[in-house]
Amino acid sequence: MLASIKSNHLQSESKKLGMMYFRVAIVLFGAQLLMGLIAAIQFIMPGFLFEIFDFSVARMVHINALVVWMLYAMLGAVYYMIPDETGMETVGVGLGKLAFWVLTVAVTIVVLVYIFVQVGSGSESTIWLINEGREYLEAPRWADIGIVVVVLVFYWNVFTTFMKGQKTGIMTVMVANLMALAGLYLAGMFYTDNISMDQFWWWWVIHLWVEATWEVFVGTLAAYALIKIINAKREIVEMWLWIEVLMLFGSGILGLGHHYFWIGTPEYWWEIGALFSALEPVPLVAMFVHVLYDWGKEQGIAEQEGHKNVMRNGPAMAWIVANAFGNFLGAGVWGFFHTLPQVNIYTHGTQFTAAHGHLAFFGAYATILIGMMYLGLQGAYGIKTLKATFKSKMGIVLIISGVLGMTVALTIAGYEQVLVERAELGAGWNAFFAAQELPWYVQAQTWRAIMGVVTFVGFIYLVWDLLTIGKQARLAQQAEA
Amino acid sequence: MDKENLSVWTSIPFWRRSAAWVTGFAVMLLIWLSFDTLGQISMGTDEDLKNGITKRVPGPTVINYEIDYKMSEKRGSEVPVIGKKELFFGKEWSEQEAADLLHLGKLTSQAKNCMNCHTLLGNGGYYAPDLTKAWLDPAWREGGPLQGMTGKDTKEEAMAEFLMHPSQYPTHARMMPDLGITAEEAKGLVAFLKHMSSIDTNGFPRNFSKTVEQFTAGGTNAR
Numbered sequence: 001m002l003a004s005i006k007s008n009h010l011q012s013e014s015k016k017l018g019m020m021y022f023r024v025a026i027v028l029f030g031a032q033l034l035m036g037l038i039a040a041i042q043f044i045m046p047g048f049l050f051e052i053f054d055f056s057v058a059r060m061v062h063i064n065a066l067v068v069w070m071l072y073a074m075l076g077a078v079y080y081m082i083p084d085e086t087g088m089e090t091v092g093v094g095l096g097k098l099a100f101w102v103l104t105v106a107v108t109i110v111v112l113v114y115i116f117v118q119v120g121s122g123s124e125s126t127i128w129l130i131n132e133g134r135e136y137l138e139a140p141r142w143a144d145i146g147i148v149v150v151v152l153v154f155y156w157n158v159f160t161t162f163m164k165g166q167k168t169g170i171m172t173v174m175v176a177n178l179m180a181l182a183g184l185y186l187a188g189m190f191y192t193d194n195i196s197m198d199q200f201w202w203w204w205v206i207h208l209w210v211e212a213t214w215e216v217f218v219g220t221l222a223a224y225a226l227i228k229i230i231n232a233k234r235e236i237v238e239m240w241l242w243i244e245v246l247m248l249f250g251s252g253i254l255g256l257g258h259h260y261f262w263i264g265t266p267e268y269w270w271e272i273g274a275l276f277s278a279l280e281p282v283p284l285v286a287m288f289v290h291v292l293y294d295w296g297k298e299q300g301i302a303e304q305e306g307h308k309n310v311m312r313n314g315p316a317m318a319w320i321v322a323n324a325f326g327n328f329l330g331a332g333v334w335g336f337f338h339t340l341p342q343v344n345i346y347t348h349g350t351q352f353t354a355a356h357g358h359l360a361f362f363g364a365y366a367t368i369l370i371g372m373m374y375l376g377l378q379g380a381y382g383i384k385t386l387k388a389t390f391k392s393k394m395g396i397v398l399i400i401s402g403v404l405g406m407t408v409a410l411t412i413a414g415y416e417q418v419l420v421e422r423a424e425l426g427a428g429w430n431a432f433f434a435a436q437e438l439p440w441y442v443q444a445q446t447w448r449a450i451m452g453v454v455t456f457v458g459f460i461y462l463v464w465d466l467l468t469i470g471k472q473a474r475l476a477q478q479a480e481a
Numbered sequence: 482m483d484k485e486n487l488s489v490w491t492s493i494p495f496w497r498r499s500a501a502w503v504t505g506f507a508v509m510l511l512i513w514l515s516f517d518t519l520g521q522i523s524m525g526t527d528e529d530l531k532n533g534i535t536k537r538v539p540g541p542t543v544i545n546y547e548i549d550y551k552m553s554e555k556r557g558s559e560v561p562v563i564g565k566k567e568l569f570f571g572k573e574w575s576e577q578e579a580a581d582l583l584h585l586g587k588l589t590s591q592a593k594n595c596m597n598c599h600t601l602l603g604n605g606g607y608y609a610p611d612l613t614k615a616w617l618d619p620a621w622r623e624g625g626p627l628q629g630m631t632g633k634d635t636k637e638e639a640m641a642e643f644l645m646h647p648s649q650y651p652t653h654a655r656m657m658p659d660l661g662i663t664a665e666e667a668k669g670l671v672a673f674l675k676h677m678s679s680i681d682t683n684g685f686p687r688n689f690s691k692t693v694e695q696f697t698a699g700g701t702n703a704r
Contacts, residue, residue: 043608046655051648054658055608056597063597122589122666133591135605169493193580193587195677196522196538199602200515235493242496246503253507257514262613262685263602264522264537270683272514345558345687349603349611417607428618428690429627432610433653 009382012083013097014090019380020100021076022373024107026463028069029366031111033456035062040449044442057118060131060138061111066361067136068107073369074217075154078174080376081224082158085174086165092157099153106146110139127191134198136206137188144189151182169238173245174220181213196264203259210360211280211331212252218327218368219244222291225320225368225375229313230298240290247283255280261341262348270341277339281332291324313378314388315469318396319371326363326400334359334407346422351444352414359407373466381470383477391465398458405451413444527576530563537681541579544569544672548679550617550689558684569675570637570668579672586673589666598657601677603685609657614689616640616671616678627652640674641667 010016038058041048049058082090090096113130120126127133128141139147155178162175188205192198223241226232257273295310295317302310311317334356338347347353378386417435425431435441489495525536530543547564566573574582590596596605599612620627621636630650633639643650644667647657662670 039608050656051658054598056594056606056658059597059606059608060594119594119660120592121661121663122585122592122669124588126592127588130592131594133594133596135596138594138597169497191588191591193541193584194522194524194538195587195601195673196680197519197524198587199604200518200522202604239491239493239496242493242500246496246500249500249504249507253504253511256511260518262682263604264680264682265518266521266537267683268514269518345685348685349600349605349607351607354607422686423688426688426690427611427614427686429610429615429620429652431690433655436655437653 008380010380012089013093014079014083015376015379017090017093017096017100018076018078018080019376020097021072021079022376024104025069025072025076025369026373026466028065028072028107030459030463032062032065032069033452033459035059035065037449037452037456040445040452043445044449053115054118057114061114063136064114064138065111070214070361070365070369073372074214076376077221077369077372078154078158078178080372080379081174081221082161082171084228085168085171085224086161088161088165090157091160091164092153095153096157099150102146103150106143106150110143113140114138124191134188134202137202141189144185148185148189151185155179155182168234169241170220170223173216173241177213177216177220177245181209181217184208184213199263200260200265203256203263207256207259208253210364211255211277212249214365215248215252215283215327215331216245218323218364219248219287221368221372222287222320222323225316225371226291226294228375229317229320230295230310231302231312232294232298236294237290240286244283244287244290247279247286251276251279251282258339258341258344261344274340278336280339281328281336284328284332288324288328291321295321309385312384313375313386315386315392315396315465316371316374316378318388318392319367319374322396322400323363323367323371326359326367328363330356330359330361330363330407334411346418347414350414350417350422351410352418355407355410355414358403358410362403370462374469377466377470378473381474383470383473386469386473389465389469389472391461392469395458395462395465398461399455400458402451402453402455402458405454406448409444409447409451413441413448416441416444527579535563535681539563539676539679540576541583541672541676542574542576543679544579544582544675545573546679548616548675550614550678556684558687559689560684561679561681563679569672570635570641582669582672583676584669585666586669586671586676589662589670590673593660593662602680602682608655611686612674612677613680613682613686614678616675617689619690637668637671637675640671644670 008016010019035058038049038053039055039062042055042058079090079096117130120130131138131140158178159175162171184205187201219241223237226237227234254272255277257269258277260269260273298310338344338352338356374386416438420438421427421431421435425434522538524538525534525540527540527542529536530540530546543563545566547567549562549564550559551562552558553560590601595601598606598609600607602613603611619625621639622628627643628636628639631639631642633642641664644662645664646659648659
């Protein structure tokens with residue numbers, strides 16, 4: 001991946017910019033996993049780095065690195081696909097590169113301040129300069145404003161290129177969805193003393209990102225990738241995409257109600273949130289069926305025409321299939337587990353949520369974004385057919401096993417916590433610790449840490465593969481020719 | 482898919498229009514409900530409290546009142562009950578003083594990143610106890626283990642003392658780190674916690690802290 005800087009077969013500057021975003025994304029992914037390991041160890045060894053690098057800091061960097069690496073990979077994926085979809089070079093790609101460096105410098109400063117300054121005094125200056133202290137949206141206000149400027153540059157590039165170039169269905173959905181995605185960030189950029197009001201708008205950003213606009217984004221990426229990888233018919237993937245938009249927005253927008261059960265908001269959100277969020281898994285099933293159906297269909301056509309294999313990029317397709325299933329399982333099934341208020345009154349804010357969070361972010365987003373990186377490498381090295389290597393396989397198998405293992409461990413910890421702390425003891429200070437110290441809970445957290453290490457080993461294989469697969473495939477291709 | 486389409490089910494324009502209509506309808510409904518909700522969760526005033534008007538999120542001067550969390554037969558869950566006046570840090574707080582104290586407390590809760598270990602209204606990290614109704618936790622009451630540990634005479638002073646020097650008062654192997662919280666910030670945080678406990682959270686958390694003593698004492702609960 002790094003070598004792709006030197007030997008770059010990409011003609012398009014926009015695609016090169018996409019690769020720049022991918023490179024930073026994978027570094028931040030590594031940072032996310034390291035922070036996760038520290039936090040997991042602190043669950044079983046509470047003295048680990050106590051008052052040096054506390055859980056709150058490790059977790060803050062863990063979840064921020066998660067969001068930021070995904071946004072980087074998303075921006076990268078868009079810059080990569082624009083020339084293919086619009087048939088032209090991105091307008092203002094030079095400005096896009098400048099924005100990339102501005103964003104990268106800003107992210108570096110924010111992370112260094114998180115790690116070395118950690119907390120500030122109870123004043124506005126802390127919110128502006130150190131951290132905002134609101135889960136996922138910790139970035140201090142100066143960085144918020146910087147992010148808005150960078151995203152405006154990005155959106156202007158996407159929009160003007162779209163207006164000048166071909167207007168495919170995929171790009172139409174992308175442009176409309178990105179406007180909503182970018183605009184929603186503004187809902188998280190203010191301060192209020194009213195914690196209920198605070199969380200009301202906070203969920204507009206978090207929920208309407210991960211359960212609506214990000215999901216539609218994944219739908220558009222999958223549509224683009226299926227055309228690139230297995231030569232799927234554009235009319236079919238674009239029709240599916242509109243159906244997905246219908247179902248994802250139809251369920252996801254009002255599904256927001258499932259975060260309004262207990263934060264001071266009125267009771268009618270019980271019914272609205274339960275109904276619409278219960279429907280949220282439906283499009284995820286549809287997306288899964290769609291990916292596998294198209295693959296089978298295109299493979300059948302290819303065989304009929306006498307070609308052996310329709311697949312142009314093995315590792316990318318593997319990650320996209322992992323996405324289709326992981327999205328359904330992590331976001332759909334694990335989400336549905338605790339989305340009804342009758343259950344959620346006990347499970348809200350427990351390890352159950354953590355279990356869902358891990359599998360959903362991984363299954364719905366990490367997978368397809370890694371797939372896009374493999375697609376980018378294929379382009380950067382000018383490979384006709386990219387085949388999975390041993391390292392690609394180790395990467396995908398270990399990462400999936402690790403994340404599934406963590407999810408199962410956290411689910412078991414969650415059951416324990418929900419039944420003992422919440423149902424039996426009623427959620428007070430000592431009730432919390434009574435549950436946290438039960439042997440089954442500790443055992444589950446130990447397994448979570450072990451599975452975290454498995455995930456990290458998988459990540460090392462993934463990075464090793466990303467660094468080497470392109471060059472190897474290029475040499476093999478030259479040897480064949 | 483093209484012009485000689487046989488069925489509406491394979492027509493891209495049909496699905497595009499449907500997607501637009503469904504999305505538009507969902508957005509309109511969300512905006513309409515949001516306006517209603519924002520009205521219902523706007524903070525009450527001192528007048529409301531004096532006149533016994535129940536607000537989902539009471540005004541900052543709620544810190545001058547006793548707060549309880551009782552089962553409501555009608556709603557089938559526990560609801561906050563605001564009782565008679567009580568002193569908070571030894572005084573009654575004026576409307577402006579209470580608002581300033583809550584402001585300091587909420588800001589401090591963000592500046593110290595409370596939410597990445599604790600949950601507030603159930604949202605945040607899962608490494609430390611939920612703080613939604615922490616003010617009402619029996620352990621902080623007179624005679625409760627947490628108040629006893631700090632050697633203070635009132636709930637608010639005990640909580641403030643703990644917040645300033647948490648690692649001096651370990652309750653479990655997993656401890657809260659010293660975050661450099663000043664005496665003023667600690668008062669603000671306790672006001673923030675007391676205010677949060679008065680918010681009507683539709684019965685979350687359920688059955689709050691009723692049976693811990695019985696559970697830890699062992700034996701049967703049959704009486």
